[in-house]
Amino acid sequence: MQFRRIVQIASLVFFLFLLVCAVQGATYGIALDLFLRMDPLLVVGTIVGSRAFQLSFLPAIIVLAVTPLLGRVFCGYICPMGTTICGGDRLLGASKNSKGAKRYHRVKFFVLLFIIGAALFGVSFVFFASPIPLITRFYGLLIYPVVTLVGDMGLRIGRSAVELFGGPTIEGTVSVPHYATLFFILVFFSALFFASRVSRRFWCRYLCPSGALLALLSRRPVWHRAVSSDCIDCGKCASQCPMNAIPEDSPEKTYHTECIICRKCEKICPKDAVTFPFGRTKEAAQEMPSLSPGRRQLIFSGLAGMGAAAVSLTSLGSLYGQTGGVGIVEPPMLLRPPAAVPEKEFLSLCVRCGECMTACPANALQPIWFDAGLTGLFSPRLVPRRGACDPHCNRCGTVCPTQAIREVPVPDRRWAKVGTAMIYHQKCLAWEQQKRCMVCDEVCPYNAIEFQKVEGNPVPVPVIHEERCTGCGLCEHHCPVRNQAAIVVTPLGALRESRGSFEEIGKRQELDISLEHKKDMENQGNEEGTAPGFDAL
Amino acid sequence: MSEKRWNPVIQRWFDKVLSRREFLKSQAVGGVVLAAGASGLLRPGTGFAQSPPDIAVAKGTPARALRAAMKLMGGMGAFVKSGQKVLIKPNMSFTTKPEMAATTNPELVRELAIMCREAGAGSVIVADYPLASADECLANSGILDACKNIDGTRVVGATSDALYKEMNIPGATTLTKNGFLKDALDADVLIAVPIAKTHAATGVSLAMKGMMGLVWDRRVMHQLNLSPCIVDICTVLKPHLTIIDASRVLSTNGPGGPGKILVENTVIASRDMVAADAYATSAFEWYGKKYLPKQVQYIRLAAERGLGRMDIENMTVQKVTA
Numbered sequence A: 001m002q003f004r005r006i007v008q009i010a011s012l013v014f015f016l017f018l019l020v021c022a023v024q025g026a027t028y029g030i031a032l033d034l035f036l037r038m039d040p041l042l043v044v045g046t047i048v049g050s051r052a053f054q055l056s057f058l059p060a061i062i063v064l065a066v067t068p069l070l071g072r073v074f075c076g077y078i079c080p081m082g083t084t085i086c087g088g089d090r091l092l093g094a095s096k097n098s099k100g101a102k103r104y105h106r107v108k109f110f111v112l113l114f115i116i117g118a119a120l121f122g123v124s125f126v127f128f129a130s131p132i133p134l135i136t137r138f139y140g141l142l143i144y145p146v147v148t149l150v151g152d153m154g155l156r157i158g159r160s161a162v163e164l165f166g167g168p169t170i171e172g173t174v175s176v177p178h179y180a181t182l183f184f185i186l187v188f189f190s191a192l193f194f195a196s197r198v199s200r201r202f203w204c205r206y207l208c209p210s211g212a213l214l215a216l217l218s219r220r221p222v223w224h225r226a227v228s229s230d231c232i233d234c235g236k237c238a239s240q241c242p243m244n245a246i247p248e249d250s251p252e253k254t255y256h257t258e259c260i261i262c263r264k265c266e267k268i269c270p271k272d273a274v275t276f277p278f279g280r281t282k283e284a285a286q287e288m289p290s291l292s293p294g295r296r297q298l299i300f301s302g303l304a305g306m307g308a309a310a311v312s313l314t315s316l317g318s319l320y321g322q323t324g325g326v327g328i329v330e331p332p333m334l335l336r337p338p339a340a341v342p343e344k345e346f347l348s349l350c351v352r353c354g355e356c357m358t359a360c361p362a363n364a365l366q367p368i369w370f371d372a373g374l375t376g377l378f379s380p381r382l383v384p385r386r387g388a389c390d391p392h393c394n395r396c397g398t399v400c401p402t403q404a405i406r407e408v409p410v411p412d413r414r415w416a417k418v419g420t421a422m423i424y425h426q427k428c429l430a431w432e433q434q435k436r437c438m439v440c441d442e443v444c445p446y447n448a449i450e451f452q453k454v455e456g457n458p459v460p461v462p463v464i465h466e467e468r469c470t471g472c473g474l475c476e477h478h479c480p481v482r483n484q485a486a487i488v489v490t491p492l493g494a495l496r497e498s499r500g501s502f503e504e505i506g507k508r509q510e511l512d513i514s515l516e517h518k519k520d521m522e523n524q525g526n527e528e529g530t531a532p533g534f535d536a537l
Numbered sequence B: 001m002s003e004k005r006w007n008p009v010i011q012r013w014f015d016k017v018l019s020r021r022e023f024l025k026s027q028a029v030g031g032v033v034l035a036a037g038a039s040g041l042l043r044p045g046t047g048f049a050q051s052p053p054d055i056a057v058a059k060g061t062p063a064r065a066l067r068a069a070m071k072l073m074g075g076m077g078a079f080v081k082s083g084q085k086v087l088i089k090p091n092m093s094f095t096t097k098p099e100m101a102a103t104t105n106p107e108l109v110r111e112l113a114i115m116c117r118e119a120g121a122g123s124v125i126v127a128d129y130p131l132a133s134a135d136e137c138l139a140n141s142g143i144l145d146a147c148k149n150i151d152g153t154r155v156v157g158a159t160s161d162a163l164y165k166e167m168n169i170p171g172a173t174t175l176t177k178n179g180f181l182k183d184a185l186d187a188d189v190l191i192a193v194p195i196a197k198t199h200a201a202t203g204v205s206l207a208m209k210g211m212m213g214l215v216w217d218r219r220v221m222h223q224l225n226l227s228p229c230i231v232d233i234c235t236v237l238k239p240h241l242t243i244i245d246a247s248r249v250l251s252t253n254g255p256g257g258p259g260k261i262l263v264e265n266t267v268i269a270s271r272d273m274v275a276a277d278a279y280a281t282s283a284f285e286w287y288g289k290k291y292l293p294k295q296v297q298y299i300r301l302a303a304e305r306g307l308g309r310m311d312i313e314n315m316t317v318q319k320v321t322a
Helices: A002-024 A040-050 A055-070 A073-078 A081-094 A101-120 A132-165 A180-199 A200-208 A209-217 A236-240 A264-268 A294-312 A342-347 A357-358 A395-399 A410-415 A439-443 A474-478 A502-508 B008-042 B062-072 B105-118 B134-140 B143-148 B182-186 B207-214 B220-223 B226-236 B275-281 B297-304
Strands: A365-367 A380-382 A418-423 A449-451 A460-462 A487-490 B055-059 B085-090 B125-126 B153-157 B162-170 B176-179 B189-193 B195-199 B203-204 B243-248 B261-270 B317-322
Touching: A002 A073, A002 A081, A002 A132, A002 A357, A040 A055, A040 A101, A040 A209, A040 A342, A055 A073, A055 A209, A073 A081, A073 A449, A081 A132, A081 A180, A081 B062, A101 A200, A101 A209, A101 B195, A132 A180, A132 A209, A132 A357, A180 A200, A264 B297, A357 A365, A357 A395, A365 A502, A410 A502, A410 B085, A418 A460, A439 A449, A439 A474, A474 A487, A474 B207, B055 B275, B062 B105, B062 B243, B062 B261, B062 B317, B085 B182, B085 B207, B105 B125, B105 B189, B105 B243, B125 B162, B125 B182, B134 B143, B134 B153, B143 B153, B143 B261, B162 B182, B176 B182, B176 B195, B176 B226, B182 B226, B189 B207, B203 B207, B203 B275, B207 B226, B207 B275, B207 B297, B220 B226, B226 B297, B243 B275
Parallel strands: B055 B317, B085 B125, B085 B189, B125 B153, B189 B243, B195 B243
Antiparallel strands: A365 A380, A418 A487, A449 A460, B055 B261, B162 B176, B195 B203, B243 B261
């Protein structure tokens, strides 16, 4: 096998390994979000949009720094999105290069400038087109659940077979995660794979803004394609180049901004005229054609991005200019993951990679559609009905590449209040139907729910101690009332802080969150003075 | 909670085949029950000194007390025959440590599993459906660790719907159907081994309440009416042997605690789950007071419906110190 293929596959396997580690909650000391932090646009867009540099962005800085030397090796060797699309091309049989397609190469620069333009206005559209977050979502939210589903079905069939025909007991279960917005990922990637009928590496050639960013830096790379005078102008290389980086009429030239150094041309040249030397060779010095768009078009793209950003900033739900006070229209029940930074900052930092959702062991974090407007598309929400936030877990923060969800130690994470539980009395079995239900109290690890006797009700009823509630949602998750639970977590009182200890801030707000609170149920018995749950004689 | 079927047509076919098997099996079990009943008739409880008591109560460390109680009950061999499948149902439904007395003593569960194997059990499954994360519950309760090296024994946190079988409950008063753990339905011998503790909704949580850990949909039980629903599931899941762990008794703030713990160092054994629950109810103080079995609604209902006896004053109780 070819060296590049080995590197490509190894890189994809490593990427998937890190994703599996995120699912399993094992780190082996590796940064699980490494690939995300290598994505050039993710990093540049986030730095511009959030106006903040993070040291953890170093991998992408390195990728950008080596590009003038090695060209777009990231695209050709490392990028898991590129490898996936490459594999799709092989499976589906990609079409040959056609003439005239080259003018569409510039589209990716428009995408890039659009996103940077919006980022200048503080609006992050990075998630629309940044390749690594997209491919993370593809594998994490679409492929992984399907793999578990198939595994689970296999187990079920195996068990049925054992029941019928006998055999060794099949142990173990597979939990199948469920996600929202899968339809989008499905359609998006179906379209991308189908685009191989139009051209090979359709995404990389025409759309990828990270590739465009690298193209800007690889106009004259030190490692580059060179063609000797042995060339017979057969045009074989031009027709087979996966990036369409060779002019059909003069195959001795190269569009270096498009070349991903896959070296296919070198391999297939019948005259061995193609080489990839290091350094400033004679060939490199000659005039190179360019596929970069004109300055005017670039400026227009940037302006379009700014315009889109401006419109989204003036939409009803936008937080622009609304740091407090009245007149704010916020999504009424949107719970963000614990230790998510303040909403405005959160939206500019979150790249919608879905890594937090993949890592959440309770499957509680879900991507949203338009609940938080266009700029909140695919951002994570805590859905307690699906899963509750484990008091001993902080995985979402540890895998977040931009620290939109802060990585804080577990004890402090418990103080990162997500919201506050609230009871719909009309739905509650104890309050309304006078039934002896106390599931919410039973499952609350913070002892934030107390059952009290109230006049006119023979059974004790739940009352919430708001200062003890961290909004984990275990009560809502386990509430036996179907559909809309009788106890729900609302974002009221959520602690959203960019820095500092949540415990310190929480204590100043008179919160009292602890797993050690003592219970006292003595007063929950009935009128005759019997203990809770017993009948009178 | 998903109740997905992987393929309705094939599933229906499987169900059909299985229900036929189930029918044949229930016939066989019926025969056994009849035989047991007959032997009971032939052996009047008041007669020989050797005949096992209705309730055996042993004091001592969990493992030794269990051995002593089972000796009174006629040995494990009276319950478990060679090659039989045994399902043990402890309480391992909370993430707390055993010292908190919300979950069954792991040493007791371990000894019970060993005794089943000594009696010739083909396989022993220790199962519960924890409310919280199953991994955490199994680990923190100490039961996974205690049982992992026992040959032929496995500990299951039964949180997948694939492990349950939907069944009608014939003769139910309230809960007409539910999913039941297949391993429990398939078991030749079902042993309940709950910890004795208070429960805010049902007074106490003992063997019958513990059967909820072998049932898929507990939500509906709260919606309908908890106590009669518990009796309904106990008409399907009738333990052949009940061992109540009263080494520690959670006397207040159950089921989760933390609450007042009484160190009683006691193990209670009976063939009759209602009798065992009734005895445990009256034997210990709950919130500092004594209660009668009939003050626990599900015990009263179970006795009324003939699932067992709660008139402990008329039963033979043998006590021993190990």
